[in-house]
Amino acid sequence: MVTIEDVIQNLKVRLNPEREKRMRAAYAFALKAHVGQKRRSGDEYIQHSLATALNVAKIGMRSKTIAAALLHDVPEDTDVTLAEIEKEFGQEIAFIVDGVTNLGKIKFRESKEDLYVENLRKMFLAMAQDIRVVIIKLADRLHNMETLNFVSPEKRQRIAKETMEIYTPIANRLGIGEIKIKLEDLSFKFLDPEHYAHIKLISETEFEARKKSIQRAIYELKRELAKEKIKILNIHGRTKSLYRLFKKMELHDMDINKVYDLAGVRVIVPTIASCYETLGIVHKKFRPMVGRIKDYISLPKPNGYQSIHTTIFGPDGKILEIQIRTQKMHDEAEFGIASHWIYSEQKQGWINFLTFRKKKEEIREELAWVKQLREWQVDLGTDNKEFIEGLKLEFFKNHILAFTPKGDIIDLPEDATPIDFAYRVHSEVGNRATGAKADHKMVPLDYKIKNGEMIEIITSKEKKSPNRDWLRFVRTSNAKSTIRKHLKKEGLI
Ligand code: MN
Numbered sequence: 001m002v003t004i005e006d007v008i009q010n011l012k013v014r015l016n017p018e019r020e021k022r023m024r025a026a027y028a029f030a031l032k033a034h035v036g037q038k039r040r041s042g043d044e045y046i047q048h049s050l051a052t053a054l055n056v057a058k059i060g061m062r063s064k065t066i067a068a069a070l071l072h073d074v075p076e077d078t079d080v081t082l083a084e085i086e087k088e089f090g091q092e093i094a095f096i097v098d099g100v101t102n103l104g105k106i107k108f109r110e111s112k113e114d115l116y117v118e119n120l121r122k123m124f125l126a127m128a129q130d131i132r133v134v135i136i137k138l139a140d141r142l143h144n145m146e147t148l149n150f151v152s153p154e155k156r157q158r159i160a161k162e163t164m165e166i167y168t169p170i171a172n173r174l175g176i177g178e179i180k181i182k183l184e185d186l187s188f189k190f191l192d193p194e195h196y197a198h199i200k201l202i203s204e205t206e207f208e209a210r211k212k213s214i215q216r217a218i219y220e221l222k223r224e225l226a227k228e229k230i231k232i233l234n235i236h237g238r239t240k241s242l243y244r245l246f247k248k249m250e251l252h253d254m255d256i257n258k259v260y261d262l263a264g265v266r267v268i269v270p271t272i273a274s275c276y277e278t279l280g281i282v283h284k285k286f287r288p289m290v291g292r293i294k295d296y297i298s299l300p301k302p303n304g305y306q307s308i309h310t311t312i313f314g315p316d317g318k319i320l321e322i323q324i325r326t327q328k329m330h331d332e333a334e335f336g337i338a339s340h341w342i343y344s345e346q347k348q349g350w351i352n353f354l355t356f357r358k359k360k361e362e363i364r365e366e367l368a369w370v371k372q373l374r375e376w377q378v379d380l381g382t383d384n385k386e387f388i389e390g391l392k393l394e395f396f397k398n399h400i401l402a403f404t405p406k407g408d409i410i411d412l413p414e415d416a417t418p419i420d421f422a423y424r425v426h427s428e429v430g431n432r433a434t435g436a437k438a439d440h441k442m443v444p445l446d447y448k449i450k451n452g453e454m455i456e457i458i459t460s461k462e463k464k465s466p467n468r469d470w471l472r473f474v475r476t477s478n479a480k481s482t483i484r485k486h487l488k489k490e491g492l493i
Helices: 004-009 017-033 046-058 063-071 082-089 091-103 114-128 131-146 153-173 177-191 193-227 242-251 272-285 327-348 360-364 368-379 385-390 394-398 418-425 427-431 468-472 477-489
Strands: 234-239 263-269 308-313 319-326 399-403 409-413 433-438 441-443 455-459
Touching: 004 017, 004 046, 017 046, 017 063, 017 082, 046 063, 046 131, 063 082, 063 091, 063 131, 082 091, 091 131, 131 153, 131 177, 131 327, 153 177, 177 193, 177 242, 177 327, 193 234, 193 242, 193 263, 193 272, 193 319, 263 272, 263 327, 272 308, 272 319, 319 327, 409 418, 418 427, 418 433, 418 455, 418 477, 427 433, 427 477, 468 477
Parallel strands: 263 319
Antiparallel strands: 234 263, 308 319, 399 409, 433 441, 433 455
């Protein structure tokens, strides 16, 4: 059972009376809206809202996002409308809740094509319009995965596959290791139960065998670092996640003895300088393995990950991996994009990165996720400068993304019709169009396409020119000019 007190106690950001009031009000509102509803597990529905909010709090999000997390299923699953949420909690929270509701409407169709899956991920991000929406959606999915035992076996497989293919890579791209690893291990459990059980047993056995060595290493490192007056913020034993261990073992013919980072010790120290000093002390105390020192502080991983890793022969000769990092590096590794909220507060009060334009010199120190955002922006194929500079996902506010039957994404303005869609695909498809389907249902040619729909254009071989009255409803200049050109050519206008 999760309570609102648990959510509040797990906040990573400062709490003031106003924020606390907001969160409690959102809780009371959601409680009332969901009253009498139950989850498949038999729990009260509010347990799901609270669990989602708790997941969001744990990675460092603030009171507005937590309020939105508490309210995330209200418009979709109760009689209470978005307008009522807006009236009670304001535009910003209502906007986030609406984003979560809309993302829930994207249908994930199965496809064997990698491109389709990649497009779905992009679309998911693009449609969210606000990173906080994506974070709530990940937190929501995490709780749904934790309670997946209660749904039918078919649905379980579908949800687990969708989580592995869509949600896990998104959590990874946002750098939220904390959620990524949990989603990955839960999906692994449902998708490949045999390997899961096997790996779980290996992991537990191997960790057990190293436990004493890890405890001993922690004890000795604490003593040595104290001697050198290096402050330890945190030191703990760790193991590799089950899915990651499985992937690594696959690379090494399933031979556990070739996996050197199965378990080890993580040391968190105050500064970058003390990270390197700690490395020196580790190597003085324990013999390092040749070629196993990785300095991701000087050379961060492509996703921005920073730490120093070294593999040593620990007490009793057991091989252990030691990871050394600062608190900021640790938070970025665990919470990714969300850690921005923690650090922006410490630095200069609350900044909503979606609306705040950073000074040039601040951009230089930007977290790695900002670079990622830019990369996605390039991936998404837009050259909207404002998007890059303001770090907004707003480009997509007046845009609609629709699928072709093959899974390609067609980007259209709001209120675009199947004719606009057809001309975007190819002028011949436009000219020959006689009908259209949206998500497999017949729709008129002046139908307003909704975000995420799959549009199928029905064409005729005999038909070679566009209809004149299409000009009344098409939205894109491309469709308009192509239609005009053809009509002129045939002397129809
Ligand atoms: Mn939900």
